[in-house]
Structures are given as C-alpha cells and as structure tokens.
Amino acid sequence: MKSRSVMYRLLLGSTALAAAFVAPAVFAQDAAPAAQNTPADDTAKPADEEPVIIVTGIRNSLQTAATLKRKANTFVDSITASDVASLPDLSVAEALARVPGVTVTRFTLGGSPDFPSPEGRGNLIRGLGFVRSEFNGRDAFTANGGRSLDWSSIPPQLVGAVDVYKNSSADLVQGGIGGTINLRTLEPFDRKGYFAAVSMDVNYGDLAKKFSPSYNAIIGNRWQTSIGEIGLMGAVSTSNLKSAYNGWQQPAPIPRGPNTGNPTDAANEPSSVTEIVPGKTVGAIEGFQMRTSDIDRDRASAYLAAQWKNDTMKLTGKYIRVINKTVSVEHTLESFPDGGNNQRYQITDATFDNSTTPLNRCNVPAVSTSPVRPVDYCETQFPVDGGYMTSGTITNNFDSWTGAYGLGAQVLGIGKKETTITDDLSLNFKWRPTERLYVELDAQKTTASAKSNETWGGSQTYAIAHVVEGLDHPELTLTTDPRTQIHPDIVAGHVQTGVDGNGNATYAYTPGVQTSTADPDAAFWLYAGDGHHNGTGELTGYKADVQYDFAGESWFKSVKFGARYTDRSQTDANAGVNWSGVAPAWAGSGLGLFGSEKTPAYEEVDFADFYRGGVLQGSNTKVLAIKSDLLLDPVAMQNYIKNEPTFTNADGTSKIPYVAQLNADGTPKYDPANISDVREKTTDAYLMLNFGKEFNNGMSLDGNFGVRYTTTTLDSHGFMAYRAFGIDQQTPVVNSDGKTVRTADAESHDAEQDFLPETTVWLCPTVATAALTAADTTAGYTDATKINRACPRDANIGKSEAQTVSQKDTHWLPSFNLKWNLNSEMLIRFGASQNLSRPNISDLRAGQTTSAITTRTSYPTIQPCVPVAPATTCVEDPLFGIDRGVQNISLDQIRVTGGNPNLKPTTANSYDLSWEWYFKGGMVSTGIFQKDLKNIIQGGDQTLGSMTLDGKTVNVVYGGQVNQDTASIKGVELAYQQFYDFLPGAFSHLGLQANFTYIDASATPPPAYIDADGNGVPDDFGTIYRFGVKNLLGQSKYIYNIVGIYQDSKWEGRIAYNWRSENLLTYRDYITGDPVFNSDNGQVDASIKYNVNRNLQIALNASNLTDTKNKATAQINADGTRVDRFSFLNDRRFVLDIRYQY
Known part of the structure; x- marks a missing residue:
C-alpha cells in the first residue's frame, strides 16, 4: 500500500x-x-x-x-x-x-x-x-x-x-x-x-x-x-x-388612491393626486432602470x-x-419620478396583484436630491385594497410646454x-x-x-413606457408620442431667421417630429459631473x-x-461627483438638443441584448448617450461643453454653468476640507x-x-472649511418683458444674508469693498455690500482653517x-x-466642513381667483404670481461633516x-x-x-x-x-x-x-x-x-x-x-x-x-x-x- x-x-x-x-x-x-x-x-x-x-x-x-x-x-x-x-x-x-x-x-x-x-x-x-x-x-x-x-x-x-x-x-x-x-x-x-x-x-x-x-x-x-x-x-x-x-432596478410602490392625501414635492409644496383605479388605493410602481x-x-x-x-x-x-x-x-436608461413629481405620472392598462399591505409615502424616489421631507416621518400607513401594480403603461405630459410628451427617460453615462x-x-x-x-x-x-x-454625462429623451415588473423576467416596451416636436425657440443656439406667412417665427434649425428614442431631434444634454480621488x-x-x-x-x-x-x-x-445641469430646458441657457450641435457629442447605445435579450421589446431599443471618449476624459468633457458653438454666447463665452473639478493644467482640484x-x-x-x-x-x-x-x-x-451661503442674486422687480415679477421690497428679505447677517460673516468673515466688478454684475449683484470676496462663488466655500487632531x-x-x-x-x-x-x-x-442649517418660511401661496356663482368673473389678487421674498429664514443648527x-x-x-x-x-x-x-x-x-x-x-x-x-x-x-x-x-x-x-x-x-x-x-x-x-x-x-x-x-x-x-x-x-x-x-x-x-x-x-x-x-x-x-x-x-x- x-x-x-x-x-x-x-x-x-x-x-x-x-x-x-x-x-x-x-x-x-x-x-x-x-x-x-x-x-x-x-x-x-x-x-x-x-x-x-x-x-x-x-x-x-x-x-x-x-x-x-x-x-x-x-x-x-x-x-x-x-x-x-x-x-x-x-x-x-x-x-x-x-x-x-x-x-x-x-x-x-x-x-x-x-x-x-x-x-x-x-x-x-x-x-x-x-x-x-x-x-x-x-x-x-x-x-x-x-x-x-x-x-x-x-x-x-x-x-x-x-x-x-x-x-x-x-x-x-x-x-x-x-x-x-x-x-x-x-x-x-x-x-x-x-x-x-x-x-x-x-x-x-x-x-x-x-x-x-x-x-x-x-x-x-x-x-x-x-x-x-x-x-x-x-x-x-x-x-x-x-x-x-x-x-x-425598480422603485418601491407608492400609494395612489382617493384617500392618500396630497403628498409634497421636492419644494415641500402640495401635489395633486391622480387615481389609477377609481375608488381604489393601489401601490403604484412608477418607473424603471436598466443598467x-x-x-x-x-x-x-x-x-x-x-x-x-x-x-x-x-x-x-x-x-x-x-x-x-x-x-x-x-450606461443607464431610467425614468423615475423625482420627489413629489410622481403624482404627475399617468398610468393606464395596469394590472395588480393581491397585496393588501398598507403603504406610506416615504418611498417617492429622489433622483437628484436627498429623499424628500417626509411630512409624517413614514408613520402614516394607507390601506391598500387594489393590490400592488405588476404592469402598466406610464406616461407624463409635464414637459409638454417644450413640445415634448411622454416620460422624460434619462440616459446616464459614467466613465471611470x-x-x-x-x-x-x-x-x-x-x-x-x-x-x-x-x-x-x-x-x-x-x-x-x-x-x-469618473465623469458623468446625462441626456434625456421622451417615451411612453409599458413596464412588466419583476427581478427575474422584467419587460419594457418604449413607444414615442407622435405629438412630440421640440419648440425651436427653446433650443440652445437657436437663431431666428424671420417669420412665415402666418406671422410665426422661423429659425435656422427647426427640430422635426420625434421618430424614435434615438432621434437626436428629441434628445438633449441634461447634466454632467466629475469626481476624483x-x-x-x-x-x-x-x-x-x-x-x-x-x-x-x-x-x-x-x-x-x-x-x-x-x-x-x-x-x-477626494472630490465627490459635482452634479451640474448642462442644457436642460429649465436652466435658461437653452435646450442642448443633440440634433442642433455643431460637433455631435452623442453615440447610440443599444439595450436589445440586456439580460441576453427579451427585456427591452419592440423597435425602440436604442437611445442616445454622451460619447464614451468624453466620459473617460474629464478635460475633454469640460472643453466640449465650453467650446461647443450652440453653448456659447455671441462674445464666445460659455452659457453653461458646468465647471469641472479641474485645475488649469487639467489635474483634479480638491477642496481643502x-x-x-x-x-x-x-x-x-x-x-x-x-x-x-x-x-x-x-x-x-x-x-x-x-x-x-x-x-x-x-x-x-x-x-476645517466653512460653507458660505449661496449667492444672493439681485433679481429686478420688472423683467426684460416689462412685467412686474416681484414686490419692490422682496430683495431685502429673500436670502439668508438678509436674515442672518452674523452667521453670514461667521461663515465667511471678509466683507467686500463697495465697488462692483464686471463679474459681480454678470452674477446679478447690484449691491456690493452683499458680496464676501473671500468666498469663491462657484462652490460657496467660506473660510478655511488648518487643524490637527x-x-x-x-x-x-x-x-x-x-x-x-x-x-x-x-x-x-x-x-x-x-x-x-x-x-x-x-x-x-x-x-471637515461646517455649514449652517436653516429653515425658510415662505408666504402663504396666493391661489388664483375662482368666480362665485352666479358671477363668471372675479378680480385677481394683485400679488398673485408675484415673488414677495420670504417671511423668515431661521438658523436651526451648525452642522459639521467629514x-x-x-x-x-x-x-x-x-x-x-x-x-x-x-x-x-x-x-x-x-x-x-x-x-x-x-x-x-x-x-x-x-x-x-x-x-x-x-x-x-x-x-x-x-x-x-x-x-x-x-x-x-x-x-x-x-x-x-x-x-x-x-x-x-x-x-x-x-x-x-x-x-x-x-x-x-x-x-x-x-x-x-x-x-x-x-x-x-x-x-x-x-x-x-x-x-x-x-x-x-x-x-x-x-x-x-x-x-x-x-x-x-x-x-x-x-x-x-x-x-x-x-x-x-x-x-x-x-x-x-x-x-x-x-x-x-x-x-x-x-x-x-x-x-x-x-x-x-x-x-x-x-x-x-x-x-x-x-x-x-x-x-x-x-x-x-x-x-x-x-x-x-x-x-x-x-x-x-x-x-x-x-
């Protein structure tokens, strides 16, 4: 042996x-x-x-x-x-x-x-x-x-x-x-x-x-x-x-029904409730993500x-x-309601299971911010008698003012x-x-x-989504709304060339009707960011x-x-990812429509083989994402955004607020904290x-x-870095159209600097000189005494003090x-x-970073007048739609992080x-x-x-x-x-x-x-x-x-x-x-x-x-x-x- x-x-x-x-x-x-x-x-x-x-x-x-x-x-x-x-x-x-x-x-x-x-x-x-x-x-x-x-x-x-x-x-x-x-x-x-x-x-x-x-x-x-x-x-x-x-990925179910009250949105304002099944409270699963x-x-x-x-x-x-x-x-293709915006989602053709577990309102996704402030701290439970959603068709007409209909489907690219x-x-x-x-x-x-x-680049297109939920065999079908045609006057770099026979403005570039989820005339730059370690x-x-x-x-x-x-x-x-809008419709610099770019910065991404096929169905399997070579090079990303002609002013300066966390030589820039x-x-x-x-x-x-x-x-x-308050923008009473948009005294009580002068100076102690610079004027300042020049305006950084422990x-x-x-x-x-x-x-x-936590108390919202029968008209409150500033901003806490x-x-x-x-x-x-x-x-x-x-x-x-x-x-x-x-x-x-x-x-x-x-x-x-x-x-x-x-x-x-x-x-x-x-x-x-x-x-x-x-x-x-x-x-x-x- x-x-x-x-x-x-x-x-x-x-x-x-x-x-x-x-x-x-x-x-x-x-x-x-x-x-x-x-x-x-x-x-x-x-x-x-x-x-x-x-x-x-x-x-x-x-x-x-x-x-x-x-x-x-x-x-x-x-x-x-x-x-x-x-x-x-x-x-x-x-x-x-x-x-x-x-x-x-x-x-x-x-x-x-x-x-x-x-x-x-x-x-x-x-x-x-x-x-x-x-x-x-x-x-x-x-x-x-x-x-x-x-x-x-x-x-x-x-x-x-x-x-x-x-x-x-x-x-x-x-x-x-x-x-x-x-x-x-x-x-x-x-x-x-x-x-x-x-x-x-x-x-x-x-x-x-x-x-x-x-x-x-x-x-x-x-x-x-x-x-x-x-x-x-x-x-x-x-x-x-x-x-x-x-x-x-999919979000948690949200209660939707006749008795779910008025959830709040990201600004803590009430949102209206849209029932999915009349008379029933259901758990709505409002969104999807493919990565x-x-x-x-x-x-x-x-x-x-x-x-x-x-x-x-x-x-x-x-x-x-x-x-x-x-x-x-x-690459991520997703659509989630942000904050309270879930109530703007319309859901049809839905099916439900037999779940009856009560739901709270704390699970509203918050894609770009921390979770919204839960009014009841998740304690209020809403009985469910219609089940949890297992499938349904989801759409949203929130962006129809831009000419877009359907969900805003975002495409996130991350290069690392x-x-x-x-x-x-x-x-x-x-x-x-x-x-x-x-x-x-x-x-x-x-x-x-x-x-x-790592460099992030986000874009957005529009689609109607039919979703079959589940972690083993989910299904998603995207279709486009034939009404979607982006208005040319909101496109970044648009140039009006004249008027047509009906007196309507004509433009050098006019987007066509959306034909697919990969149509550059219905997809645009949304945001960007970079992070370093x-x-x-x-x-x-x-x-x-x-x-x-x-x-x-x-x-x-x-x-x-x-x-x-x-x-x-x-x-x-460390420099965490600095999310910043590039050219969304709400930013004021124009919509960064891919189809109007002089130098295209997008590429097609096909999700047809996701999970080896069978998840994304139908003909719309492609979307447009920011190019991978930009995602893998933060310097190239910054240079593109800075130099793309549709993103620049007539004098060659950039319209886009995006600033990468880079020094002049392209090396990463780190905050002292x-x-x-x-x-x-x-x-x-x-x-x-x-x-x-x-x-x-x-x-x-x-x-x-x-x-x-x-x-x-x-x-x-x-x-120890001190986070200064944000810029107190000097907003005029009358806008460029000659319309009164705020009260004459609103500027004196609309920002932290107006209510908390001692805290303002403590966060950033150097008080400005009386003279305004050109940069101050561009930033919207009219009063030099409200500027602390020791605080870089791009990052709200106040004073910094070396410390050893x-x-x-x-x-x-x-x-x-x-x-x-x-x-x-x-x-x-x-x-x-x-x-x-x-x-x-x-x-x-x-x-570490020190910041001041405050609470802002707004004036009560003035509602539009409603005629009382038999009258058919009424007199609008003169302050309706007018910015009155804020009632109070109080200091709640000094917070140290790091x-x-x-x-x-x-x-x-x-x-x-x-x-x-x-x-x-x-x-x-x-x-x-x-x-x-x-x-x-x-x-x-x-x-x-x-x-x-x-x-x-x-x-x-x-x-x-x-x-x-x-x-x-x-x-x-x-x-x-x-x-x-x-x-x-x-x-x-x-x-x-x-x-x-x-x-x-x-x-x-x-x-x-x-x-x-x-x-x-x-x-x-x-x-x-x-x-x-x-x-x-x-x-x-x-x-x-x-x-x-x-x-x-x-x-x-x-x-x-x-x-x-x-x-x-x-x-x-x-x-x-x-x-x-x-x-x-x-x-x-x-x-x-x-x-x-x-x-x-x-x-x-x-x-x-x-x-x-x-x-x-x-x-x-x-x-x-x-x-x-x-x-x-x-x-x-x-x-x-x-x-x-x-």
Whole structure:
C-alpha cells in the first residue's frame, strides 16, 4: 500500500503548477500557516536532510490544509494554491468564499448598493468586516482609505497559500476582530534545484462577449556555496479581464388612491393626486432602470525572492509589485419620478396583484436630491385594497410646454478609470544561536497608491413606457408620442431667421417630429459631473521575536516574546461627483438638443441584448448617450461643453454653468476640507507561554496563553472649511418683458444674508469693498455690500482653517488557546481572546466642513381667483404670481461633516469551541463561536456643543462616522471533507468537501434621526434611518459550500456550489431612503483538468454556470415588508488554461 500511495502521489504531481505563480502553493503548502507561531527550525537542518516536497494535486492540497488546521495553535482554516487555481476564481476574495464562514463582498456595504463589482473585492468572516489582511505575515493595504488589501487587485497566480485566522493568540498582530487573512507566497527554498514554468489562459465572458488573455512565468534555482546555500527566483504575470454586468432596478410602490392625501414635492409644496383605479388605493410602481456596465481590467505583477542560509541562520528578501488598472463605461436608461413629481405620472392598462399591505409615502424616489421631507416621518400607513401594480403603461405630459410628451427617460453615462499600485519590500532574518533559542528579525517597506476619476454625462429623451415588473423576467416596451416636436425657440443656439406667412417665427434649425428614442431631434444634454480621488500610503515596519524552549518534561514548553513598531502615513484627496445641469430646458441657457450641435457629442447605445435579450421589446431599443471618449476624459468633457458653438454666447463665452473639478493644467482640484494627511505610529509587545502535557491514556493537552500590549499615536492633519451661503442674486422687480415679477421690497428679505447677517460673516468673515466688478454684475449683484470676496462663488466655500487632531490609545489584549488531543485522531479546541480593529484611515481624516442649517418660511401661496356663482368673473389678487421674498429664514443648527479623528477602535471579546476528527482520507469538525463587540463605527450624528449666532443658541452637530453601536454574534460551523478510497474502481477517485455556517447576530440599530433641540423634528432629513433595522451589514444567517471532486492520474474535476442567505447591504438606500437587503444567492462553478504528461496540463474552468442573478429587496415598513429593488446579472466566465513546467 505504501508504494502504491507514493506512486499515486507522484502521478498526481503533474497537476500542481496551476499557473505560473501558483507554484507558491504547491512548493510551500507544507509550511505552517503562520510564521509567527513556529521557530526558525529550517536553519537547524543540514541541506541533505531537507524534507522532500512532493508536488501533488487537489487531494494533497486538501490534506495539507487539514494538517495545517490540526497543528495550528489557534483556530485556522487554510486554502493552498491548488484550491485557488482549480476554480476560475479571478481574485483571492472569491477563492476564500469556499472557507467555512467566509463570504465575498461585491457591493460597497453601508453606502450605495447600486454599483456592484464583477470580481470579489473583500471578505467577511462570520459576518464581520473587521478583517486584517496580511502579505506574508505583514501589514498589507490598498491606498483607498481603508485598512485592508483589495483582494481583487491580487492575482491568484501569486498565491502560495492563504490562512484564515478566526481567533487570536498573543503573537498575532491585532487588528482582526472578524479575523485575519494572511496570504503567503513562494520562497526559493520551497523546492530543490532548478524549476521553471509558463502558462497562458484565455478568459471569455458571455455578457461582455470578448476574449481576454493572461500570461504567467516563473523561474528559480538554489545553489550550495562556500558561505552557505543561496536561492533565487523571479516571476511575472499579466492578466486582462473584460467583463460586464446588467442591472434592473425598480422603485418601491407608492400609494395612489382617493384617500392618500396630497403628498409634497421636492419644494415641500402640495401635489395633486391622480387615481389609477377609481375608488381604489393601489401601490403604484412608477418607473424603471436598466443598467449595463463594461469593465476592462489589466493587472500586472512582478515578484522577486532571494534566500541565503547556513546551519543556524536564514535570510530571506522579497519584493512584490502589483499594478491594477480598470477602465469602465456604464450606461443607464431610467425614468423615475423625482420627489413629489410622481403624482404627475399617468398610468393606464395596469394590472395588480393581491397585496393588501398598507403603504406610506416615504418611498417617492429622489433622483437628484436627498429623499424628500417626509411630512409624517413614514408613520402614516394607507390601506391598500387594489393590490400592488405588476404592469402598466406610464406616461407624463409635464414637459409638454417644450413640445415634448411622454416620460422624460434619462440616459446616464459614467466613465471611470482606476489605478492601484502596491510595492512591498521585506527582509527576514532567522537565527538559532543555541538548541533552545530562536530569534527572528523582520523589516518591511510598503508603498501604495490609488487614483481614480469618473465623469458623468446625462441626456434625456421622451417615451411612453409599458413596464412588466419583476427581478427575474422584467419587460419594457418604449413607444414615442407622435405629438412630440421640440419648440425651436427653446433650443440652445437657436437663431431666428424671420417669420412665415402666418406671422410665426422661423429659425435656422427647426427640430422635426420625434421618430424614435434615438432621434437626436428629441434628445438633449441634461447634466454632467466629475469626481476624483488620489490616495498615497506608506508603511515602514520592524519586529523582533524570540522563542526559548524549556528543557525537561514540565508543563511549560516554551516562552515567546517580541516587539513590533510600524509607522504608517496616508494622504487622501477626494472630490465627490459635482452634479451640474448642462442644457436642460429649465436652466435658461437653452435646450442642448443633440440634433442642433455643431460637433455631435452623442453615440447610440443599444439595450436589445440586456439580460441576453427579451427585456427591452419592440423597435425602440436604442437611445442616445454622451460619447464614451468624453466620459473617460474629464478635460475633454469640460472643453466640449465650453467650446461647443450652440453653448456659447455671441462674445464666445460659455452659457453653461458646468465647471469641472479641474485645475488649469487639467489635474483634479480638491477642496481643502477633502484633503487629509493621517499618520499612525504603533508600538506592540507581547509575551506568550506555550504549554503541553502528554498523559498515559493516549491523551494530551497543549496550548498557549499570553497578553499583547499595543499603543497607537495618531496625528491627523486637515482643514476645517466653512460653507458660505449661496449667492444672493439681485433679481429686478420688472423683467426684460416689462412685467412686474416681484414686490419692490422682496430683495431685502429673500436670502439668508438678509436674515442672518452674523452667521453670514461667521461663515465667511471678509466683507467686500463697495465697488462692483464686471463679474459681480454678470452674477446679478447690484449691491456690493452683499458680496464676501473671500468666498469663491462657484462652490460657496467660506473660510478655511488648518487643524490637527492628535490622540493616543493603549490596550492590553489577553488570549488563551487550549487543544485537548483525545487520541491520535480527535481533539477538542478552545480559544478566548480580546482584539481590536482601528477605524479606516479615511474616517480618521481631520478634513471637515461646517455649514449652517436653516429653515425658510415662505408666504402663504396666493391661489388664483375662482368666480362665485352666479358671477363668471372675479378680480385677481394683485400679488398673485408675484415673488414677495420670504417671511423668515431661521438658523436651526451648525452642522459639521467629514472625517472624525476622535474615533476609538472597535473592540471585541471572542470565544471559540470546536471538536475535530481527522481520519484517513478526510476530516470532520464542528464548532461554536461567539463575539461581543463594542464601539462599532457607523454613520450617525453626535452633538459637539452649542453656539449663539444672530441671537439664537443652536447645537453644533457632527454628522458622519461615530462610535455608537454594540453587537453580539454567535453561531455554529460544520466542515467535512473526504476522498472515498474504499469504493471500487473509478468511484475510489471521488471526494466531497462541504461546510455549513449558522450565524445569529444582533446589533444596535443606527438612531432614526437626531433631534438635538428636542422639538420632535429631525434636525437633518437627509440622514433618517428607517424602521430600526438591527442586522449587521453583510451578515448572512446561513452559508454553505458543497464541492464534488474527482481525481485520478490523468483527470481532475471539481464542481462547487456556494450559497448564502440574505444580508443587509445598506441601512439607507440613496434613492429611496429604505434599508436594502441582498436576497439569498447561490452559484455553481466547475473545473476540469487533463495532465497530458508530467510537464503539460490543460484546464477548462467555468464560473456562474447557473447564470445567477444578484437580487435585492427593500424594506418599506416597520413590520419588515419587502418589495423588489434590483437584480444584477454577471458574466458566465469560461477560462481555457495551458501550463507547462520543467
């Protein structure tokens, strides 16, 4: 049997080199999962006693992972390179989703869930996101403002093995409350002698419908010399991935009926109610959204490693460089009612289901603003007796004054470029001066940068929409209204050439009747915007570890102690997308009709293949979008808008208010409040005692206990920027047509400056001189005393003050781990520890913005006169339609937003207990766990104090990330893996890997709103958190994986199913304001490999074979009722891989 086993392993060896960089796994998979937990024992062995590393396939990979789990001194799960490369997991994050209790994140948790990633970006461990990432046991991060490495930027070909720590010991670096993920790479001494390999694969995504290649190469050798043994290796990898996703979104139902009252619009003015079904109250679903995104990712990496050793010492140096570049273009076709404008939508031919759940009015979408002010804070529920709408024809004649009929269907284009670069240089020295003493010294230098820019361009056309709702098989049919013909006198750049025979004006350009949704005579520029980010980070770290083994047979086996120092700095500059109208009809600069442009800036986008076809039906499948080359170049976008003849005045100046966030040289421009410089210095020390005892009955105990001391000093530099009030435009009493439009005294009481002079000066203290400039006159000023020249008018920026915040925190973190070996196969393991996770670097920034929150009280609306019978006429109020200014503007609050450098670390107590059985060919384990967390960081408000301005004392409130929550997590993990060698024939090559995790978690929900003055009214309606949701972000209650395996001497196959139950994506969706939940989701992946000979291997991998859609629902009331929100469909990916090693 022994000779058969050895031969079997040798035959399987040819499957090991999964890709050029995959060698780390197969060469290093016998290494311990954490270098911190083992002495430098390899320096104690002569070269001729080196263990033989046998290259094997998935069978040995799983056995190695089980061995690592069994021997570890705390709770560890591992995957090795064969695991990473055996499935088409294009990032480490996706591969880790097969570890018990680990899930992959594809959405930005807590923020907008509208922009998923086709590749997994990060991981949660047991539902927690406080995960520390390490590269070869050292700090690793991406300069995006967080603390973790973006695993999507790391090629799996670079991976030797990945260890997932779910509890802690004193010698593990703090920072991973959820757990620690350590990625280990290849070292030259992991294989004897010369080795080299090359590989190539081709990836195809069936939504992108494009092929993309990857190339990998590795070479290494080791030599005996007079000064010891030397090893060198180098590896390079390039990878291109072209992927795509499609997304369907729909709004929550809105009550429409005879008793739903008068909802308010975005200006808090009543809107009329239009019944859909006479006498019935129904849930109307008023709108749709279709989104396509094409993503082109290029990734290049280089890896160099050198080693030297003799009998007592070993020196290892490594250098890793990874460059990740992503270019994406997204197009969205949508029509949503904005604010209260939903009441202007007409719905006919509607069908309804049998739903009777009452509805509130808080779910009116707000596309361009924060959700509208809910008059009753979502408390008033309207009974539904007509069901929720499932299909219907939607139209809207709101824009008929422009000559347009139908819904305003918007087409949003977003172009985005992202580049991340990570360089990591490390040096490690191991020394065994005596038989019992081990010393390890380590140093690293890591630099990282992350840059991105995105440009938005929006256009609009008109259509009548017939919508069939649903997340699986929605349908949309667009038709045009034959009455739609844009009036020529509202078109930007229109020139009147004379009059016709009927006395009507004629123009140089007259739009024709709309013929389709892609007709340039019925589509126009609507808005544009750009956003930028530039982050750079640097970390220098040193550590020393010493272990001394005790002699004799006492309980105490060894003592380990050490110290660590890191100095990390990061600079971040952010400029959020600055939405700005370009040429909508209401802007006054003329409608930017595509058909009238001298230089066309549009391109056709066809949605016919959305969801692989069948959703957008009929002949109108194309729309006009802003050109992609403008979306991918903010400078070109700005220059086009500035120079397009139809957008310029006679003197050549631009009519359009759009100003990109760019300096004169085209580089991004950042407000002072959005630039931060954070520096952290951390000093750690630990002491850990290892113990163990063998008993005569075959049982034994071993474990460790210790304490870790950590202290961190933070210095955060930034600016406090004060947001000045907007321009007090000097509007004349009589307009250019000679019509009186406002009262003579309206100008004296129509803006914040008129009512709050002290607050005005406090926000921007420099008072203007008496003289008016030409720019002042153009801006509409007639009174120079109302101008603060220190405040740039384009951004309402007031004064800026540099500020530095320093803080220091110290923690003692005890830990205890015990392993009770019941016999040679079974053990019971227990672990208890304290740990902490520090806030994200971006959350600690000192850059902040202060603004004044005010309430405007308008004069009562004067209604048009209505004749009283029998009279047929009446006298109109002389003030009807006249602007009278405002009654009052009062100061409610001083609000501070931005970073919070006073945040404290989140801390946790963790407990684990497991039973594990390791038998020939497999293992079974079951465990229970619990974590109690304090000071969880979430979005919220915090009262900082108060101040008096303009005779009123108001609260100063910070809104942003605050320490406010606690959480408790407990659960169960089950794991099983086995190869069925005892079965006859081909069945003996079968294996199964399965795991299941149950998580029960509860957390303190974010406060519904802040009411600092106690008047019962929320201080900020833009950040209301509804319904008291207690879920943790991203936490699924159930997670399981099932992997079927086949492996013989020539073939290796695997089919895997990964499933997780629903999880919370955000407490507050930007569009609806509702909590949004990702629905249950499962995906099937598969791979098959053929070993042509011991050197050549061919593999075919496939992912998302089930073509699974990622669906989400929104909660619409306190009872937990959910309605459909969105559904995203990713590529089915297929990878053909050819590998050769020698």
